[in-house]
Amino acid sequence: MASPRTIHVLQKTHLDVGYTDYAQNVIARYVDEYIPAAIALADRLAERGGPEQFIWTTGSWLVSHALRNGTEQQRGNVDRAIREGKIAWHAMPMTIQSELADRSLFEFGLGISQDLDRTYGRSTVAAKMTDVPGHTVGVVPLLRAGGVELLHLGVNPVSALPEVPHAFRWRAPDGSEIVVVYDSDYGASRVDPEQLTMVGDQALYIAFTNDNHGPPTESTVMGLFDELRTSYPDAEIVSSTLDRFAAAITEFRDELPCIESEIGDTWIHGVASDPWVLSRYRRLSRAREAWSRGHSPLTEDQLADVSEGLLLVAEHTWGESGQVFLPDFVNYEKSAFEAARRRDEIDISANPERYAPQLEAALSIRPRQGWSYSAYEQSWQGKRDFLEHAIDRLPESVRSVVRGMIASPAKSDAPVDRVPVLGVTKLGAFEVAIAGDGALSLLRDRTGRDWAAQHPIGQYRYESFAPEDYGVWFDNYCRGLDLHAGWAIADFGKPGFESSTPAPRREVFRPVVLEAETWREGTTDVLRVTAAMSPDASERLGAPRVVEIDYRASDDGAALSIELRVCQKDANRLPEASWFSLAPRVAEPEGWRLRKLGALVDPVDVVRNGNRRMHAVEALEHAVDDVTITSIDAAVVAIGEQNLLHYGNSYGDLREGFHFLLHNNVWGTNYRMWFEEDQTYEFRLEFGDAAAG
Structure with a gap:
């Protein structure tokens, strides 16, 4: 590796709104302790003079929050530190799981930095997110439209590292692009030349103090500059910001390789821990x-x-x-x-x-x-x-x-004139039949097309896991366990559950229909299926005891609405997941696209070690067959099969449809570990002109 001409030293603390304490306590600690300590350190080094200065970089939300919610003295100190260049923000408000946001909310987040820029006469062009292993290409058009030129991504050191160049241009389907620097840890923060982030002759060294640890000591800052000068005697070592690094690498932009694929978030299933x-x-x-x-x-x-x-x-x-x-x-x-x-x-x-x-x-x-x-x-x-x-x-x-x-929709009362369903029955413009698990085994529109011909529509499944599943997870997904096993085994797994009696095993349970009834509501037909899970799944594990599904369709045949209710679930600490599967038959399965942050993403164009099997989506769209699947409540969908813990680089088979992850607790770390509330999930299948006849 060529020697750097300039090393930009960035000082940063990783903000977790939680993890080390309750969320509100963490926020208060930054305002009351860490930000004042960072300003005091910057003041001391400024008074001392010399190149060893301290500029604390953080997301824009924390700066904005301190300016709005600190005491009068705290607000005054933050304002002064900003004007003196001792506190810098980047364009992202904080590290988010970007697939979970919609376009408008993501733009609001960028607007926090833009508001600060207007107040202080800045022009922020660089952003950073840390810990989360990957993000959707849908962020690219929004960042670029917000004036962002550089995105630095630092990956949790045990999570799978997406196979992308260390620095590249990331191009979205609409042609917009930004420069991305991808690091195998929170940021290149080792003096080892192989660990420096290099773009051209410019290097970036991020001096992190880890999760919610606050600023470093004065001696730590001084020692770092001494170590860098010793290791790189020909380089200029400067206290810097992401914006300055972005400006310094502009001339090298066109030399960088271009990536147009999705990356995705391999942590995304964690958000389904609290439905x-x-x-x-x-x-x-x-x-x-x-x-x-x-x-x-x-x-x-x-x-x-x-x-x-x-x-x-x-x-x-x-x-x-x-x-x-x-x-x-x-x-x-x-x-x-x-x-x-x-x-x-x-x-x-x-x-x-x-x-x-x-x-x-x-x-x-x-x-x-x-x-x-x-x-x-x-x-x-x-x-x-x-x-x-x-x-x-x-x-x-x-x-x-x-x-x-x-609020979740209230369960509608079945009228007294409801009738039991036996065999094929009418549902709006469709003919339907019910499988033994409550799914639709027939969904025939007025053109004669059976949308459930390949797979039933509306299958509920409850799944438990075995220690062997975690063995696969650690083998296929995790890296760096030789260095990080002390914390990673517990964060990424469930230590001790393998010793439970009876021995945990991987099982899949399906409901059994108890009754099915139909009635009319105006121009809409309603079909209600009531099903029960096996006592073994509910008593030994955490499956809901009752599963109800309402299917609704009107006479125009434009849509099928589904309301799924899971009831009487116990808390369960053993790893578990529940799914709801929708696999409408289409002529060209490869035509499906995932809508994320407003962008349409090809589910079979994802980088290696990204998330090729699971995504958080706004909708699933098929332009050729004019079909859209929208999940109102559940965000995460698995492609082709129900797949948790068995991480890999193969793609799911689009012919096997989409499996919405209703709930799971397989993560350790800080996601919710058990859930025991009744929950309602709504889905909508829109058929456009395909079913109109």
Whole structure:
């Protein structure tokens, strides 16, 4: 590798809104402790003089939040530090799981930086996201339209690293492009030449202080500059920002390779760990997007409050670290888990000796209140609070309307003149028949086309997992375990569940129909299927006891609406997932596209070690057959087969349809570990002119 002419030293702390504490406590600590400490450090080094200066870089939201919510003294210090060049923001508000956002919300996030730019006379052209392994190409047009030229992505050091060049031009389907620097860790932060981010003769060194650790010490900064000067005696070592690095590499842009493929997010299944949050987030996002186009019942400030709450849901942290705040590697089996949850205290000495390395973090950061199930569960409330508090700040007259818009639809009462379904029956303009699991085994439109000819439409499945599945996950997905096993085994797996009795095993359960009835509502036919899961799945594991599916279709044949209700589910700490499958028959399966952030993405054009099997989508669209599948509540869909933990680089078979991930708890880290609420999911299949006849 050629020697760098300039090394840009970027000082940064990785913001997790959660993970190390409750979300609100983390935010308060930045405002009250970390930002003042960063300013004080920058002041001391500025007074000292010399090249060893400190410029603290963070996402734009944290700067904006401090300016709006700090004390008068805190706000004044932040304002001064910005004007003196001691605090810098980049174009992204924070690290989000970008596939979870819609176009309008993503643009709102970019607008935070733009507002700061207008206030302080800046022009921010660089952005950064950290930890999340990958993002959708749908971000490219939005970043470029927002004036962003450079995106730096730093990957969690144990997650699969997408096979892309270290620096490249990322081009979206609409032709827009940005420069992307991809690092195998949070950012190149080792003096080793192989670890420096190099573009042309410019190098970037990101001095991270890890997750919510605050700024470094003065001696650490001084020592870093000494080490860099010793290792690179011919290079100029400068305190810098992402914007300055972006400007310095502009002349090398055209030399970079171009990537046009999707990358995707291999963590995306984690967001389905809390279906309650995800449903309300998606429903409120749709309302917010409509309001942002006009005819909003909200003032500009109220709309910004709602938008900020939604942005914090899309942020990549969903709770506290499980291995730190729930260091119980024994009680997974359902009855043992329920008893431990009732006791609500954790005896850390009961853990197997083999997990001593995983317990070190818990012992080093013992919670003030001790370890308990209830305290850990409370950390999941953060996402819900972001939604609730945004709505609570609205005027009462608007608040009730908004709550009604985002609530799951109430189950309609079946009329007394409902009739049982036997064999083929009419549903709007369709003829339908019901399979034994409640799915539609026949969906024939008036042209004679059977949309369920290849696979039934509306299959519910509940799945459990075995230790062997996690063996595949660690073998195929994880890297760097020789360095990071101490924390990664617990973050990426479920240590101790393999010792549960009876031994966990991979099983797939399907419901059995109890009854099916139909009735008329105006110009719409309703078909309600009531089904039950096996007692084994519900009592031994965490399957819902009752599954209800309402199918609705009108006489015009334009659409099939589905309302799925899963009821009477117990909390279950053993790994589990539930799915709902839709596989309408089309002539050319390769014609399916995924709508993400407004862009249409080809599901079979994804880089190696990206996510080739699972995506968060706004909709699935097939232009040739004029079919659209929209999931109102569930965001994540698997292509071709229900696939969790068996990560790989093969594509799912589009002929096998789409499998929406309703819920799962297979992640460790900070996603929700159990869920026990009734939940409703809505889906809509629109057929355009294809079914009109």
